[in-house]
Amino acid sequence: MPAFNNDTIIILGEEIPMGASKEINFNIAKLHTGTNIEIPIIIERAKTPGPTILFTAGIHGDEINGVDIVRQLITRKINKPKRGTIICMPILNIFGFLNSNRAFPDGRDLNRMFPGSANGSLASRVAHRLMNEIIPEVDLIVDFHTGGASRFNAAQIRIVKDHPELDELARIFGAPFVLYSDHIAKTFRNACFQLGKPILLYEGGKSFYVDNLISKIGVEGVKRLLDHYGMLNPRIKASTPKRSTIFIEDSTWIRARQSGMFKPLININTKVTVNTILGQITDPYGKVYNEVKSTIDGYIINVNEASLVYQGDALFHITKQIKE
Structure with missing residues (x-):
């Protein structure tokens, strides 16, 4: 990942200079009552240049363990970088989260709508704005998921095979397992990868449930990544994994x-x-x-x-x- 020295980044049309803290509302639609539905995007920029890392969760509205992980990054101020920029989007599918539903109100799975369309369905429009107005400014994405239904996933990173850079990032993250997983068409992971943006997908726990150990492994992994890039706040320490990561072929x-x-x-x-x-x-x-x-x-x-x-x-x- 190259060192970036851009003085300003542009997210959803707003200019954010180095050293700024900013919360931008990703306004995606209105309820039938006319009430706005907005997704807060929390952006923290250091005064020193560095990479821009995006942390996302809740692409499925029932996967709240990932939401808890990104929430902890914010509340514990892990998202305040020593250098570079950290962007947090705790809930991508705010409709599903509010309605305890995996999908969007139009019945579509947001994670099968990428890269989206400006004139498509509601889910497709959200995917399009994300890919065109946020992802271009990002150098690395970490997307948090859980197992579906009643299936409890061990903490794992999912990446595509034969990409040494992703192997190294997954090893640094330090989850117990790394599962090689082919890209699925129209997913967020595939769309980011097609744009040349490296992405780690973290899976752990199950839907409608927050497991403290799954959250802890996710948070500690983020701290290791930030430490690797010299972005971790000096007041926060990164831990060493208790065992080496096992790569699953x-x-x-x-x-x-x-x-x-x-x-x-x-x-x-x-x-x-x-x-x-x-x-x-x-x-x-x-x-x-x-x-x-x-x-x-x-x-x-x-x-x-x-x-x-x-x-x-x-x-x-x-x-x-x-x-x-």
Whole structure:
């Protein structure tokens, strides 16, 4: 990442000089009552030139653990850089967040609408403004997500394979796992990457839930990244990860062989071997008892915490091929 010395950046048409603290409202639409819906963008610029890093969360309205992480960056003043610029957008999908819904009011998944259109659907217009009026000023993006529905994700960074710069940034972040994941068309990650903007996608926890450990790993990872770029405020210290990051080159799902009441018996992050008992499926009448066993050696990186499952439901995500 090159050193930047721009005196002024322009976000949503507003000029922000070096050394400024600014909150800009990303005005995207109005409710049926005429009430404005705005997304606050918190911008902190040091007086010394440096990179511009954007932290985003809440692209899905039900993924509030990421919102908590970006909130902590602001409340703990981690977002006040020693040099360069830090931009925080805690909630991209404010509609979904307010309505406890993953999607936009038009039923669309914002994370399948990029790069968007100025004349498209509501979600598409939001994506278009983000990509055209904010991302051009940014040098690195960290986007925070959680697992969907009842599936609890281990803390992990997702990046595309064969890009050493992303490998290095993920290693610096220091999450327990890095999962190589191909880009999906029309996602925020893919759109940023197509513009040459490096992006780390952090996954951890599950929807509609805030897990303190997932938040802590995310916050500590951000501090390490900022320290790497010489941006971390001297009053804040970056920690060293307790163990080296494990890079996952392949993984597989263990699925339910029958429907029933499900109880996981093993914790996230656990290393298992073939035939390790992972959980059990029973019926309400005491006639069925089925043990769910691992078919491979690996680490558990996702656990389905649903109490009721159907045949074929994904229960455990296990690493299949790793490099440490």
